[in-house]
Amino acid sequence: MERTLSTQLPKSVGKQVLIKGWLHNLRELGKINFLILRDRGGLVQVVVEDKKEIDKLKGAQVGSILTVTGEVKSTQNTELGVEITQPEIEVVNKISEVSPLVLNKEDMELDLDTLLDERVIALRHPKQQAIFRIQQGVKEGFRKAMKTKEFTEISSPKLLAEASEGGTNFFKVPYFDGANVFLAQSPQFYKQMMVGVFERVFEIGPVFRAEKHNTSRHMSEYVSLDAEMGFIDSWEDILDLIEYAIKEIIQYVWDNYEADLRLLGATKPLIEAKVPRLKITEIHDIVFKETGKDFRAEPDLEPEEERFICEYSAKEWNSDLVLATHFPTKKRPFYTYPSDENPEETYSGDMLFRGVEIVTGGRRITDYTQLVANATKWGVDLEKIRDYLQAFKFGMPAEGGFGMGLERVTAKIIGLHNVKEASLFVTDLKRAGGTKLAKRVINGGANIRDAIVAMLKEREIKFTHMEHEETPTSEDSARVRGAALSEGAKALILAGKQSGTNVMLVVPGDKKADFKALEEVVGEKLEMEKPDKIQQKFGLQIGGVPPYGNLFGLKVYMDEAVAANKVVSFNCGLRTESISMSGSDLAETTEASVGNFSA
RNA sequence: GGGGUGGUAGCUCAAUUGGUUAGAGCACUCCCCUGUCACGGGAGAGGUUGCGGGUUCGAGCCCCGUUCACCCCGCCA
Numbered sequence: 001m002e003r004t005l006s007t008q009l010p011k012s013v014g015k016q017v018l019i020k021g022w023l024h025n026l027r028e029l030g031k032i033n034f035l036i037l038r039d040r041g042g043l044v045q046v047v048v049e050d051k052k053e054i055d056k057l058k059g060a061q062v063g064s065i066l067t068v069t070g071e072v073k074s075t076q077n078t079e080l081g082v083e084i085t086q087p088e089i090e091v092v093n094k095i096s097e098v099s100p101l102v103l104n105k106e107d108m109e110l111d112l113d114t115l116l117d118e119r120v121i122a123l124r125h126p127k128q129q130a131i132f133r134i135q136q137g138v139k140e141g142f143r144k145a146m147k148t149k150e151f152t153e154i155s156s157p158k159l160l161a162e163a164s165e166g167g168t169n170f171f172k173v174p175y176f177d178g179a180n181v182f183l184a185q186s187p188q189f190y191k192q193m194m195v196g197v198f199e200r201v202f203e204i205g206p207v208f209r210a211e212k213h214n215t216s217r218h219m220s221e222y223v224s225l226d227a228e229m230g231f232i233d234s235w236e237d238i239l240d241l242i243e244y245a246i247k248e249i250i251q252y253v254w255d256n257y258e259a260d261l262r263l264l265g266a267t268k269p270l271i272e273a274k275v276p277r278l279k280i281t282e283i284h285d286i287v288f289k290e291t292g293k294d295f296r297a298e299p300d301l302e303p304e305e306e307r308f309i310c311e312y313s314a315k316e317w318n319s320d321l322v323l324a325t326h327f328p329t330k331k332r333p334f335y336t337y338p339s340d341e342n343p344e345e346t347y348s349g350d351m352l353f354r355g356v357e358i359v360t361g362g363r364r365i366t367d368y369t370q371l372v373a374n375a376t377k378w379g380v381d382l383e384k385i386r387d388y389l390q391a392f393k394f395g396m397p398a399e400g401g402f403g404m405g406l407e408r409v410t411a412k413i414i415g416l417h418n419v420k421e422a423s424l425f426v427t428d429l430k431r432a433g434g435t436k437l438a439k440r441v442i443n444g445g446a447n448i449r450d451a452i453v454a455m456l457k458e459r460e461i462k463f464t465h466m467e468h469e470e471t472p473t474s475e476d477s478a479r480v481r482g483a484a485l486s487e488g489a490k491a492l493i494l495a496g497k498q499s500g501t502n503v504m505l506v507v508p509g510d511k512k513a514d515f516k517a518l519e520e521v522v523g524e525k526l527e528m529e530k531p532d533k534i535q536q537k538f539g540l541q542i543g544g545v546p547p548y549g550n551l552f553g554l555k556v557y558m559d560e561a562v563a564a565n566k567v568v569s570f571n572c573g574l575r576t577e578s579i580s581m582s583g584s585d586l587a588e589t590t591e592a593s594v595g596n597f598s599a
Numbered sequence: 600g601g602g603g604u605g606g607u608a609g610c611u612c613a614a615u616u617g618g619u620u621a622g623a624g625c626a627c628u629c630c631c632c633u634g635u636c637a638c639g640g641g642a643g644a645g646g647u648u649g650c651g652g653g654u655u656c657g658a659g660c661c662c663c664g665u666u667c668a669c670c671c672c673g674c675c676a
Contacts, residue, residue, distance in 0.1 A: 025637095027634095077634065107637090300674095405675090
């Protein structure tokens with residue numbers, strides 16, 4: 001018999017059917033029992049009266065895979081309007097282990113951390129599924145809106161040779177030896193370039209942001225709904241487009257995902273024919289007038305103001321949407337079009353929805369000369385954005401566009417408290433691809449020494465380990481080891497001046513570190529990390545720092561002279577103990593990038 | 600990076616002023632139950648109170664350290 005999906009059962013009343021799915025719940029009343037089976041369409045009730053059949057389910061926990069054949073009977077008792085009777089049950093995959101989460105109650109009531117730790121299981125709960133069907137609807141609605149306006153869908157690259165716009169930080173991909181490759185933090189440049197090809201383009205794709213924010217509305221990876229449009233008459237065409245897109249999305253979701261919205265208790269957003277549009281300065285004024293809180297000196301909106309103006313708008317203008325416009329020039333990237341009336345302001349707008357920014361957009365500078373001048377003023381290396389500039393050099397119409405955060409829109413439509421609930425598998429400061437990041441940072445000199453010795457033994461690498469008097473400097477070490485200064489390996493912990501990221505540089509004892517050479521590789525200015533920070537972060541004292549930064553989370557760069565040495569010696573975490581081994585083994589086991597880093 | 604709150608059973612939470620055997624609901628096991636739908640009733644199992652120190656006759660509770668989480672801020676979509 002062919003499988004029938006739960007949703008198709010109302011069409012098969014009176015017939016024998018075969019259904020397949022997961023055991024979702026079992027309510028045993030004695031002589032009559034109700035088995036709830038879950039398939040991709042939803043839940044089906046199976047009425048089990050035969051004791052032989054119910055006994056087959058002994059020891060089968062929620063999640064067991066079942067096939068059931070039986071007769072479809074119409075009933076008032078289920079939402080579906082039908083149920084299966086006279087069943088014959090087969091347990092295809094019996095699951096004996098009890099689910100860590102309770103999936104068959106109305107709500108799970110979990111801590112966010114538990115929800116994300118047990119994500120794979122949690123997603124089986126009907127309400128969790130509903131979130132992601134609605135999210136599908138957001139994407140469908142966006143795509144439909146863009147198609148209606150004759151936009152072409154593109155897929156821009158996510159591994160980029162250079163940073164696409166300043167501001168936010170990029171994830172660097174170390175794979176490409178020496179070359180700077182980053183994960184895309186936005187399709188910005190690509191969608192603009194494609195305006196020179198298709199006039200109107202949009203994209204639904206992931207973006208990556210290496211920002212150290214830890215809030216309920218940020219993630220390191222999220223899905224961006226992007227659009228860019230050429231031949232605009234005015235920058236307000238962009239605001240109109242943003243408004244059109246979000247309204248279409250909301251309408252589409254409410255037209256097609258009503259059951260899911262109802263399950264989650266989502267309330268339809270208040271939407272007026274025209275979304276209120278307010279300049280940043282006007283919002284500051286309203287906030288000041290209404291609350292007495294004075295943010296008028298602030299160039300940007302405070303999250304508190306975003307929340308307030310949305311509440312105010314809902315009350316006063318019956319709109320959950322507010323467009324905040326005219327962000328200050330200095331807060332926006334170099335390609336943002338400055339206002340003709342006031343060059344301190346830009347033709348840009350953010351869509352605020354229920355207290356959170358969900359869209360940023362605006363008009364772009366399209367005049368080649370002006371764009372080059374602005375990029376220069378912002379300190380952007382023109383060579384690195386050559387392709388981008390070519391698109392303007394050879395003809396770009398007046399254009400603009402926007403980016404919208406998928407998870408934020410989903411969360412706000414439903415009323416979720418945290419965007420992470422609207423992401424299948426979260427990547428943020430604490431997890432990657434949903435998996436919690438284990439902090440395997442080894443702390444303290446003795447622990448680090450133990451880790452080094454254990455690792456060398458495990459890999460059967462030849463080394464000698466000696467104890468000696470305390471040697472805070474390379475000279476002291478060379479003297480007690482009775483070896484040349486050049487044999488010593490100095491391990492320095494450096495910090496990026498912008499990012500604060502620590503890296504390790506290993507140079508010979510008789511040479512000086514060449515910061516400039518390393519700065520070129522890592523792409524930012526470096527300084528020596530402060531001794532108290534080193535103590536605090538790694539539990540190490542200056543002079544005791546071993547070259548094994550990889551064991552405590554640091555990328556290691558090694559001067560070629562160290563790697564070439566037949567024998568290198570270093571203090572292995574403590575000032576009173578040294579290890580000697582070959583330079584090539586050291587380079588290999590520290591997973592170091594070797595180069596000319598000494599002078 | 601800064602501020603706040605918290606960590607007790609698989610999950611969500613109690614536990615009076617520091618007091619003797621750390622409780623409840625859900626989940627789990629067994630028994631009863633013919634229309635449940637968050638089924639109901641009965642019985643049971645389940646704990647190194649995040650970790651390490653300290654104060655005390657006595658610590659889930661007080662102190663110090665540490666770690667993890669959540670919320671808010673900075674930044675942003």
